[in-house]
Amino acid sequence: MRQRTGGSGAALSMPTLASFSIFFLLLGLCALGYYFGELVNLAGWDALRWDVFYGVHDVQRLFFLAPIIYAGYVFGTRAAVIATILAASIMVFRALCLSPFAGALARPAVFVAVAGAMGLLASRAHSEREKRQLVKSLRVAQRDRMLISLLEALGEGALMTEPDCQVRFIGPNLLREFGEGISSNCRSFMHRPQGTRPGNGEPIDTTDDAIERWEYDSPNGRTYEVLVAPYVAADGAPCRLAVFKQPNPIHSAGGARLGQCSSDALPCRTGPDDSACS
Amino acid sequence: MREIEWVLDHIVPLLVLSLLHWILALMLLEDLKRRERILGGRKWPWAVVIASVAILGSVLYLVCHPGVLLDPNKKK
Numbered sequence: 155m156r157q158r159t160g161g162s163g164a165a166l167s168m169p170t171l172a173s174f175s176i177f178f179l180l181l182g183l184c185a186l187g188y189y190f191g192e193l194v195n196l197a198g199w200d201a202l203r204w205d206v207f208y209g210v211h212d213v214q215r216l217f218f219l220a221p222i223i224y225a226g227y228v229f230g231t232r233a234a235v236i237a238t239i240l241a242a243s244i245m246v247f248r249a250l251c252l253s254p255f256a257g258a259l260a261r262p263a264v265f266v267a268v269a270g271a272m273g274l275l276a277s278r279a280h281s282e283r284e285k286r287q288l289v290k291s292l293r294v295a296q297r298d299r300m301l302i303s304l305l306e307a308l309g310e311g312a313l314m315t316e317p318d319c320q321v322r323f324i325g326p327n328l329l330r331e332f333g334e335g336i337s338s339n340c341r342s343f344m345h346r347p348q349g350t351r352p353g354n355g356e357p358i359d360t361t362d363d364a365i366e367r368w369e370y371d372s373p374n375g376r377t378y379e380v381l382v383a384p385y386v387a388a389d390g391a392p393c394r395l396a397v398f399k400q401p402n403p404i405h406s407a408g409g410a411r412l413g414q415c416s417s418d419a420l421p422c423r424t425g426p427d428d429s430a431c432s
Numbered sequence: 433m434r435e436i437e438w439v440l441d442h443i444v445p446l447l448v449l450s451l452l453h454w455i456l457a458l459m460l461l462e463d464l465k466r467r468e469r470i471l472g473g474r475k476w477p478w479a480v481v482i483a484s485v486a487i488l489g490s491v492l493y494l495v496c497h498p499g500v501l502l503d504p505n506k507k508k
Contacts, residue, residue, distance in 0.1 A: 229502055240487070
């Protein structure tokens with residue numbers, strides 16, 4: 155059995171470099187806003203001596219919710235704890251050295267407790283969501299494996315194609331018949347010249363959700379009955395699964411339901427202009 | 433009475449700050465111990481910076497090794 159790699163894996167999402175940058179940027183901006191009044195005094199920017207920079211800093215403290223919740227959501231519990239500690243340290247330094255108000259530690263303490271809890275809740279919510287997605291994708295991948303194993307056990311040939319007509323999976327029976335062909339165009343893989351229009355082998359039903367039945371005359375002279383069905387793969391890609399029944403006296407089976415098809419009939423159904431597989 | 437106020441205004445925030453510093457420092461030192469690749473190649477200078485430079489040393493370590501933020505199960 156051959157399968158294209160990277161298509162049906164299930165993994166936890168990893169934060170990117172941009173995520174780390176955003177976190178540190180948010181934290182830096184919050185710290186800057188928290189000490190902006192002192193910066194204005196130090197630099198002598200008299201035009202910026204606004205009252206809001208010299209109050210109890212409740213508004214500025216609220217800004218710290220952004221990095222704490224962001225860290226919890228994107229990175230996890232540990233990051234939420236670290237962000238909360240860093241935010242608390244920034245606030246405590248002000249309470250210790252700069253604040254003229256009595257009991258300057260009480261308000262930051264309350265805020266930090268609430269913000270930390272929010273960060274932890276955000277990380278919890280995100281990890282629960284990720285776990286659910288992981289379980290779902292594993293379940294779908296398991297379904298794929300079971301289906302393919304079943305088809306193989308029945309002795310049928312199986313072929314899965316992607317929306318762009320690339321071959322994603324080939325069962326061993328077809329592998330013996332056609333050779334390697336993962337990631338190749340399904341038309342070239344099945345020895346059909348690209349770009350030619352199907353002749354009398356048009357699928358019976360051309361709606362997207364329909365199951366199609368064809369006859370396929372392979373270049374080696376065998377005739378297969380092909381059953382093609384839409385199939386959502388483990389990674390969510392809308393693929394098409396083709397089951398090739400072993401060569402048999404097919405002309406008596408199926409009767410009028412079967413479309414007559416030479417090697418033109420392929421699992422990647424195309425429109426009238428055949429553009430999807432070109 | 434004034435002495436109590438002075439303690440509340442100065443000593444308590446200092447204790448809180450040092451508590452926060454050591455919580456953060458211990459987390460980062462644990463990460464430092466486990467980490468195989470480190471900026472500069474040697475671990476001991478980072479350990480000294482994290483432990484001795486309150487908060488800022490930890491921030492520096494965090495900026496240079498942002499992977500600390502990830503949960504262990506996400507690192508795998």
